[in-house]
Amino acid sequence: MIKFILNDKIINTSANSGMTLLDFIRENAQLKGTKIGCREGDCGACTVLVGTLVKDEISYHSITSCISPLGNANGKHIVTVEGLNLPDKLNTIQQSISDNYATQCGFCTPGIVVSLAGHALHKHYSHSHSHNSSKDAISGNICRCTGYKSIEKASDEIEDKLSTKDHQKPIEWLIKEEFIPSYFKDISARLANLQLDEIGKTGVTVANGTDLYVQQADRLANENMHLIANEASLKGISFENDKCIIGASTTVSEIMQNERLRTIFPKLKSFLKLVSSEQIRNMGTLGGNFVNASPIGDMTVFFLALNSTLSIRNETGTLRQIPLHNFHQDYKKYDLQKGELIQSLSFNIPDSSTLFNFEKVSKRTHLDIASVNTACEIRVENNFIAEAHLSIGGVAAIPKYLDQTNKFLHGKAINSETITEAEKILQSEISPISDVRGTKEYKRLLARQLFFAHFIELFPNEIEFEKLIIL
């Protein structure tokens, strides 16, 4: 049986783990406030909150329920818009939306209310610019009719109200300020008392479903599922000596919020804000990104440039290790045998002489997949390149580690001539095709411009921008 708390009610259901959480909410629980829009994770109409208990503390994040397997709700608190209603008045978020005329037909409004409630409940919420803003929180909510200015005004008003949030007693404060109803104060204790059954041990392997469910939600509704999103051995970010190890079921948001990683990569937040939306970042895992094997997988391109190693375990628990750049073999073909799972990824923590950059161009800046994306790690010794790892997506059948270009750069002085020569090698290594994300000529141009962008960003004093254009 799958057990979870839906708003203030305990659910004990024999429904199949593979059905979507959205269908359970609307059809089984008959809660129609959660809307169906695109059914592909793109519009945010189906947004709900997931509360997870970790050591007596509950943390909430938003997800799109249309591409989430019901089984992943086991042991969680699921909050729909109905679960945010106060008994006899609008809650603070709903009131701000009404006061700022931030709703017209209202179809998107429940999703926006839930996303903003997720922002208010988020334990990392603070006024510091290093954390997400209320506008980031609604980055995955599309509105067709109101116009975003009034929605932004409402979200700014909510941000102001949250500036006095009591971080010692956040739930109590949010109840007092009428953001959430009072039943929230007992949820931690109620979750701790749920006696959970083991579910989702065999069947189709799914982490958080943002790739699998976009295409296959109907088929998976009746399948047995092997649920790995919450498996402890696949979770977590740890640091051992000079290595960082990240569990395969770690999400993009968990990477983005990790304080140590943010120190190692000061621009981490701006890099990862280019990946999907808040809801999808809260779901999308590293393992899912690698095994989906899209030639433009952002996290794959990011970690290729860190010269990462994968730990892969088989059914008996035996581990083998391979470089990430040997994992993808051809379009959607990769080195994973039946029964194997990616357990984790590791990379050497860049030292002070190592610089990293990530670039992505897509048809729109946010909530879009890349036309071309690329990452670059360069270790410098006495103005010479001691080590180079560049990767690029969208220009080959696989996310490409630029082997030849990296070899060429090794030992070279950093100047415009080197970069110009290296770019010619890069062009000989890639084989873009024309598709909806651009013609092959456009992708070659993007590959060149983004390659130059890495060096202009990382070595502004060594690279003469004008020379790159003229040469």
Ligand SMILES: Cc1cc2nc3c(=O)[nH]c(=O)nc-3n(C[C@H](O)[C@H](O)[C@H](O)COP(=O)(O)OP(=O)(O)OC[C@H]3O[C@@H](n4cnc5c(N)ncnc54)[C@H](O)[C@@H]3O)c2cc1C
């Ligand atoms: C609206 C939307 C926007 C998106 N935007 C982006 C974007 O900007 N950039 C981007 O790169 N991607 C994007 N994606 C794609 C997707 O979010 C990512 O690829 C994500 O990382 C997939 O993770 P998941 O856990 O959801 O994968 P799932 O769908 O759960 O799994 C995908 C595949 O990986 C397998 N798998 C998962 N984990 C493991 C493991 N540990 N070992 C072995 N196999 C495993 C599953 O069996 C499945 O075959 C977007 C998706 C959506 C719906």
Ligand code: FES
């Ligand atoms: S229905 Fe559009 S994101 Fe789920």
Ligand code: FES
């Ligand atoms: S108010 Fe109509 S879609 Fe947003």
